[in-house]
Amino acid sequence: MRSRHGRRVAIVGLGLIGGSLARALKAAGWRVVGHDRGPVLRAALRARAIDEAAASVDEAVADVDVIVLAASPTTNRRFLPLAARAAPPRAVLTDVGSVKRAICAEARRRSLTRFVGGHPMAGRETSGFAASTPDLFRGRRWILTPDRGTNPAALRRLRGLVRDVGARPIVMAPGEHDRVVAFLSHVPQLLAWALLEAARSDRVTSRRLDVAGPAFRDMTRLAKSPRPLWREILAENRGEVRAALAALRRAMRRPV
Amino acid sequence: MRSRHGRRVAIVGLGLIGGSLARALKAAGWRVVGHDRGPVLRAALRARAIDEAAASVDEAVADVDVIVLAASPTTNRRFLPLAARAAPPRAVLTDVGSVKRAICAEARRRSLTRFVGGHPMAGRETSGFAASTPDLFRGRRWILTPDRGTNPAALRRLRGLVRDVGARPIVMAPGEHDRVVAFLSHVPQLLAWALLEAARSDRVTSRRLDVAGPAFRDMTRLAKSPRPLWREILAENRGEVRAALAALRRAMRRPV
Numbered sequence: 001m002r003s004r005h006g007r008r009v010a011i012v013g014l015g016l017i018g019g020s021l022a023r024a025l026k027a028a029g030w031r032v033v034g035h036d037r038g039p040v041l042r043a044a045l046r047a048r049a050i051d052e053a054a055a056s057v058d059e060a061v062a063d064v065d066v067i068v069l070a071a072s073p074t075t076n077r078r079f080l081p082l083a084a085r086a087a088p089p090r091a092v093l094t095d096v097g098s099v100k101r102a103i104c105a106e107a108r109r110r111s112l113t114r115f116v117g118g119h120p121m122a123g124r125e126t127s128g129f130a131a132s133t134p135d136l137f138r139g140r141r142w143i144l145t146p147d148r149g150t151n152p153a154a155l156r157r158l159r160g161l162v163r164d165v166g167a168r169p170i171v172m173a174p175g176e177h178d179r180v181v182a183f184l185s186h187v188p189q190l191l192a193w194a195l196l197e198a199a200r201s202d203r204v205t206s207r208r209l210d211v212a213g214p215a216f217r218d219m220t221r222l223a224k225s226p227r228p229l230w231r232e233i234l235a236e237n238r239g240e241v242r243a244a245l246a247a248l249r250r251a252m253r254r255p256v
Numbered sequence: 257m258r259s260r261h262g263r264r265v266a267i268v269g270l271g272l273i274g275g276s277l278a279r280a281l282k283a284a285g286w287r288v289v290g291h292d293r294g295p296v297l298r299a300a301l302r303a304r305a306i307d308e309a310a311a312s313v314d315e316a317v318a319d320v321d322v323i324v325l326a327a328s329p330t331t332n333r334r335f336l337p338l339a340a341r342a343a344p345p346r347a348v349l350t351d352v353g354s355v356k357r358a359i360c361a362e363a364r365r366r367s368l369t370r371f372v373g374g375h376p377m378a379g380r381e382t383s384g385f386a387a388s389t390p391d392l393f394r395g396r397r398w399i400l401t402p403d404r405g406t407n408p409a410a411l412r413r414l415r416g417l418v419r420d421v422g423a424r425p426i427v428m429a430p431g432e433h434d435r436v437v438a439f440l441s442h443v444p445q446l447l448a449w450a451l452l453e454a455a456r457s458d459r460v461t462s463r464r465l466d467v468a469g470p471a472f473r474d475m476t477r478l479a480k481s482p483r484p485l486w487r488e489i490l491a492e493n494r495g496e497v498r499a500a501l502a503a504l505r506r507a508m509r510r511p512v
Contacts, residue, residue: 123469123471141469180461183454183455183458183461184464184469185469190508191475205439205440208428209440211399212441213379213397215379216440218477219474219478247457250457251457254453256483256487
């Protein structure tokens with residue numbers, strides 16, 4: 001059944017972000033078609049996080065108004081041309097990946113003016129559909145990264161989708177986004193791992209981790225984040241992450 | 257008025273930790289004598305966080321069962337011999353500072369066998385009496401650092417005080433404590449400052465700090481901690497902090 005108001009969405013990838021988005025859009029009255037591996041699809045149907053399960057990307061996007069690529073960065077880039085080819089002309093496309101330059105360049109190369117990169121600033125250390133929740137985006141910033149070629153109507157519709165899940169859209173260029181998240185997200189992720197690893201590597205401290213106060217726990221919370229996904233993110237944003245790490249090292253050398 | 261059950265305490269320094277301890281011990285039925293500068297004392301009396309205000313360390317400790325030094329590390333070390341000299345023979349002494357080797361060595365040098373170093377793992381980025389709260393220690397670890405010379409009865413009584421405020425006492429040697437907190441508290445504090453400073457130092461990111469997600473905010477929460485106090489802490493624990501930073505740098509070089 002097709003919504004009369006252009007509120008039919010395909011979500012490709014139903015992990016923490018895709019699953020939460022499905023739940024949030026359903027709650028906001030959207031009709032949601034989901035695609036993921038079989039067991040995830042079945043779980044999403046059971047949880048009523050999606051209205052329809054699609055067995056392929058082609059099937060998922062065949063009759064929707066918005067397509068959200070919510071797999072890993074590399075997979076999103078691979079799915080982008082497939083989704084664009086199979087989608088109806090009215091559909092706009094976006095993704096929710098943590099790096100924007102690469103996928104936006106891919107869209108530009110293919111003259112996909114109805115694609116706008118996106119990134120909800122609503123991560124979590126948990127992952128997978130089981131961790132998804134409809135209020136993940138409430139009150140959070142959601143970065144949208146159009147470039148010169150982007151169709152303004154596509155951007156407008158994605159702003160609407162972002163607001164529908166309670167998030168606050170903010171527009172940046174893809175390169176600006178990648179630089180900012182290197183400081184605000186990617187380096188913090190590396191620090192969480194390094195801090196926990198350093199404490200565990202010390203033979204005295206490793207036996208006393210249970211005395212850590214709330215600050216240490218807050219600062220290493222992200223260490224539970226999925227490493228394979230993060231390897232992709234860090235590889236895609238290597239240059240900006242290196243520059244941010246250099247800035248961090250300079251800051252560490254300054255007196256307190 | 258003297259409690260019959262040995263539950264009269266002097267708290268020297270009524271900042272976040274001392275003030276919270278005063279409130280928590282009052283709530284647990286202790287009689288609390290406080291000492292600090294005049295305006296803080298008056299605020300503590302008004303808030304009923306203390307029963308009596310003492311104009312000097314001598315006056316504060318004159319007739320109590322337990323003395324808690326809750327000023328900065330350097331001030332606590334300076335007050336230790338004064339408090340011990342003015343205190344009744346029955347009184348046991350402790351402190352709540354973030355570094356234990358220096359003050360415990362001072363106590364040993366003076367043969368103060370009724371002193372036991374202490375450190376509640378319950379910090380916060382706020383500071384001062386205004387930030388104090390009676391439940392700061394609830395469920396937290398409270399490290400006690402006796403050494404070979406310590407009177408076992410003094411340790412026993414301090415364990416009781418720690419339990420009275422809802423914390424869980426744990427015993428370590430002073431040197432072990434200093435090594436563990438370098439990893440679990442002092443390096444995290446330095447990272448919080450450096451991470452925020454790095455983001456602020458980048459001309460693009462500094463204009464976009466408002467898009468930070470919850471992880472960045474958690475990881476830089478400590479950046480509000482008072483720098484003068486931390487300068488003392490880091491100087492007192494310089495050696496262990498350097499070693500922990502070296503371990504962190506090694507951990508940062510490892511692949512994700």
